Amino acid sequence: MTFFRLYKILAIFRAYRLDELLPAHQSSKWLRFLLICLFWVRPKAKHQPIGERLRQALHELGPVWIKFGQMISTRRDILPKHIADALAKLQDQVPPFDGKIAKQLIESALGKPINTYFSDFDEIPLASASIAQVHTATLKSSQAEIVIKVLRPNILPVIQSDIRLMYWVARQLTKRIKFGERLRAVEIVNNYEVTLLKELDLQQEAYNTIRLRENFINSDILYIPYIYQELSRKTILVEQRVRGVAIANIDELKRNNVNMKLLAERGVQAFFTQVFRDNFFHADMHPGNIFVDITDPQNPRYIGIDCAIVGILTEEDQRYLAENFLAFFNRDYRKIAETYIASGWVPETTDPAALEMAMRNVCEPAFAKPLVEISFSQILLDLFQVARQFEMDIQPQLTLLEKTLFYIEGLGRQLYPELDLWQTAKPFLEKWYEDKYSAKKILQQAWASLPEWRAILPNLPAKLNDQSRITKQINQQLVSINQQLQRNKKSQRYLYCIIAVVSTLCVALLILR
CATH class of the missing domain: 1.20.5 (Single alpha-helices involved in coiled-coils or other helix-helix interfaces)
Incomplete structure (x- = not known):
């Protein structure tokens, strides 16, 4: 980390008066003193609340910090609501880099001139994000319209430099602030680093996209674009160009008479299908990565892009999660407590009665509301928070799932405020659990294993x-x-x-x- 970069970060920190976020503790005086020393830095966004100032500061700091703000906005277990809501508005739109440079990067990755494979390459990007940007072109061999996603030049050193600073700040918070270990700052930075490194490998994103596409081939619920794997590399991704309406453009969807109720329900179905049927789910389904195919407005279909981040559960986690959801639907708090203990999410020495009472205290107030007003994702988050009071270990795979459920439920309620998540999710889970763990299924598995037994018995x-x-x-x-x-x-x-x-x-x- 260069001195200049550190100075810029501190200057932006002072300009947006982010010292308000520092705890009123003796150990933070050293940082307050550094900020006071930068007396020549002019304040910005004077009349904005702290959450909005933080959002603007992260945007000004650049791509790495924008992504960090997006990620941390999902950690509502550690952030105040008003700050989490402000960070959730971060748009992954950053100034594009020169299209001529993008062309050179593509040619370098392919080892041949760009016109060998593509025509009509547009140097003006279709979209520009923090890690990469996208250009349109036509595939010469088939005249198919495609998009080429190309990593930003020299992005890795920038990421490594800022990540080192983030680790340093996280360690200082943990060490110098009373109860600093409860912030889990180092863990958050570590999760972020893992996420970023995955996004820097576009070949891995290609594999993820291909697998998701195979899972939903010929589906009415979700469409995943075709990947031209033979032309994709670690730094470029070539895929089919798809057209649809951005999920956030609700006015456009309504103008086209899209069946909003069905669209909202299909979002829930897509989520549970990926998590339970396929055990392979798109874990970055924010509005910028979701479009709607409105070719048939009464039969709308989601279009999913940017599959760099995916989630996979163990078979045990999958089963315990389904049992947990079903117990919650049935208001069986004893079962929820037993599931948390049996899964190993909390220590086996945990008192089931105490955990049951804590779960009941979280869930019962929610049931006083009409079903359409109950936030399933919020209650799941509350249950995880309660479990952490009983020494629940952080489960990275569950954190990804929790974040994805927040996205899906939030989108569903925006599309159709009367969305009844229970009516959609409960029958799906009951059927999946019955199919997976019924006596009939166990007998079928035993029958299927007979050839192995026949080989063993002699x-x-x-x-x-x-x-x-x-x-x-x-x-x-x-x-x-x-x-x-x-x-x-x-x-x-x-x-x-x-x-x-x-x-x-x-x-x-x-x-x-």
Whole structure:
């Protein structure tokens, strides 16, 4: 981290008066003093609330900090609501870099001139984001319209430099502020670093996109663009150009008479299908990555792009999560508590009755509202917060899922405020759980494994004999070792006697002298 970069960050910190975010604690005086020293820096956004000032400061600091603000806006377990809401407005729109440079980067990645594969390459980007920007072109071989996503030049050193500073600040907060470890600042920066590094590998994004597309091929719910894998590299991604209405453009959707109720319900279906049926979910479904195909307004379909960040659950987490959701739908708080303990999310020594009571205190007030007003994602977050009071370990895969559910439910309620998440989610989960863990399914799995048993059974008697022989040999070895130990003990006793006799003789000789 250069001195100039550190100075710029501190200057922006002072300009937006972000010292208001510092805790009133002795350990933060050193930073307050540094900011006071920058007395020549003019204030900005004078009359804006602190959340809006923080958002503008992150935007001015550049791409890495914009992404950080987007990520931390989902951590409503540690941020005040007004700050989280302000950061959620961060738009991943940053000034584009020169299209001629983008063309050179694409040619360098492909090792050939751009007109070898593409025509009509537009140097003016279609979209520009913090990590990459997108250009349109036509594929020469098929005349298909495509987009080329290309990483920003020299983005890695910028990211590494700012990440180092973030780690330093996080460690200072943890070390110098009372109860600083509760902020989990280092953990947040670490999660952010992992997320950013994934986004820097466009080849991995290509693999993720291909897998999601295969999962939803011919689906009425979600469409994923086709990837030209043979032309994609670590620094460029070539995919089918798709057209649709941005999900955030609700007025445009309404002008086209889109069935908003169905669209909202399909968002919920897409989420639960990815999480439970496929166990592979798009974990960055903010409004900038979602469009709507309105070719048939009464049968709208989502279009998902930017699949760099995906989530996968273990089979155990998947099952426990489904049981947790269903128990919540049925207001079975004892089951919720038992699920948290059985899953290992909280220590096995946790008192189930105490955890049950804490869960009840969170959920019951919500049930006093009409179902359409209950925020499923908020209650899930509240349950995680309660569990953390019982020493719940941070579960990165659940944090991704929690963030995605926030996006999906928020979008659904914007599209159709009367969205009843329960009516859509509960039948899906009940059917999935029944199909997955019913007696019939267990019998089917047993039947499917019969060929393996048929191969094992003929050799089973011999294997049992071998096992018996090995066990007998082990027992014989244990007896031999035990006998040797007994002999050693006797030898030790003889040795002690000899030492005692010799010692006595030595003492006697000394006395006689």
